[in-house]
Amino acid sequence: MLCNSEHLLDEALNGLLSSCRIVALDCEGHDLGRSGGTLSLICVRSISPASLNTIVIDVLAFSRGSSSLKRLFALIESESIQKIVFDGRMDFCAFFYEYGVYMKNVLDMQLAYVERRIARFSHRSPNEVHMLAGMASCLRENGITASPKESINHRAWLVRPMGKKHLSYAAHDVELIEAIYNVFHQRGHIRTSLLEQSQRYITLWSDFQPTTGDVYRSNAFLPLEVLVKNQALPQDRMCRGCKRKLSVMSFPSRQAKMCFVCHAL
Incomplete structure (x- = not known):
């Protein structure tokens, strides 16, 4: 209809x-x-x-x-x-x-x-x-x-x-x-x-709204901390790629600027 x-x-x-x-x-x-x-x-x-x-x-x-x-x-x-x-x-x-x-x-x-x-x-x-x-x-x-x-x-x-x-x-x-x-x-x-x-x-x-061509916000990977959210760890680290605030467990190292997903891209 x-x-x-x-x-x-x-x-x-x-x-x-x-x-x-x-x-x-x-x-x-x-x-x-x-x-x-x-x-x-x-x-x-x-x-x-x-x-x-x-x-x-x-x-x-x-x-x-x-x-x-x-x-x-x-x-x-x-x-x-x-x-x-x-x-x-x-x-x-x-x-x-x-x-x-x-x-x-x-x-x-x-x-x-x-x-x-x-x-x-x-x-x-x-x-x-x-x-x-x-x-x-x-x-x-x-x-x-x-x-x-x-x-x-x-x-x-x-x-x-x-x-x-x-x-x-x-x-x-x-x-x-x-x-x-x-x-x-x-x-x-x-x-x-x-x-x-x-x-x-x-x-x-x-x-903030995704833009066309932004591979960090539009890709074939499941974003981190969606299925599992660690309540014990603060989400206080900003990923330089997707611009999401995530816990330290979502980064390859304490010095890494990008989360595992953005790093893989």
Whole structure:
């Protein structure tokens, strides 16, 4: 369901807000979440209760003061409605830096997937540097059957009217997130610690917005001290690369200027 008017979005939200407890969420845009980027689409699909409909909100069709958009953002910030995402860092940045919206109550399936991969290798520790993997790898490794994603022009997210291919692509992503969540939930792969870990993960760049080409804030490695946070050690050392304050355990030596992840880059 494409929502590109106040009436359509209000109608969709009336159904969502009246009953939903868990939603799958995904965003699309140009340089999504980065400085100078633009949020284009927000896709939402109710998981609990389950729904056959995916709501695709055309953000560009609404003014910044839109009452309907404010209702949607209230859902994003809600602590009673859980949001299921797959690598929600740039989604969070788009909401936070473009609209001042702080996403809460999130479970990130990418983190759940990383933990499953670590658990398969008993000699690996959550404190080590770990590679991040995308949704396609997650689906394949966990035996989740899904139709392949179409190839699209990712530079065309701001083009209006938006083509059916792009709308279908965006809606399909949120359906895949729902499929991953359902399988992980059924198999007991979602630990109670994931909620706190996910909030740390998606808010990593709430200190300042990532920029295009910044390899220290956008790379294929899991940032340190997300899965495990040492409460006994102060996070008082600034990494010269990612500009995060971390504990001394995240650096190769006491003299090192960069954390293990940035050092590996």
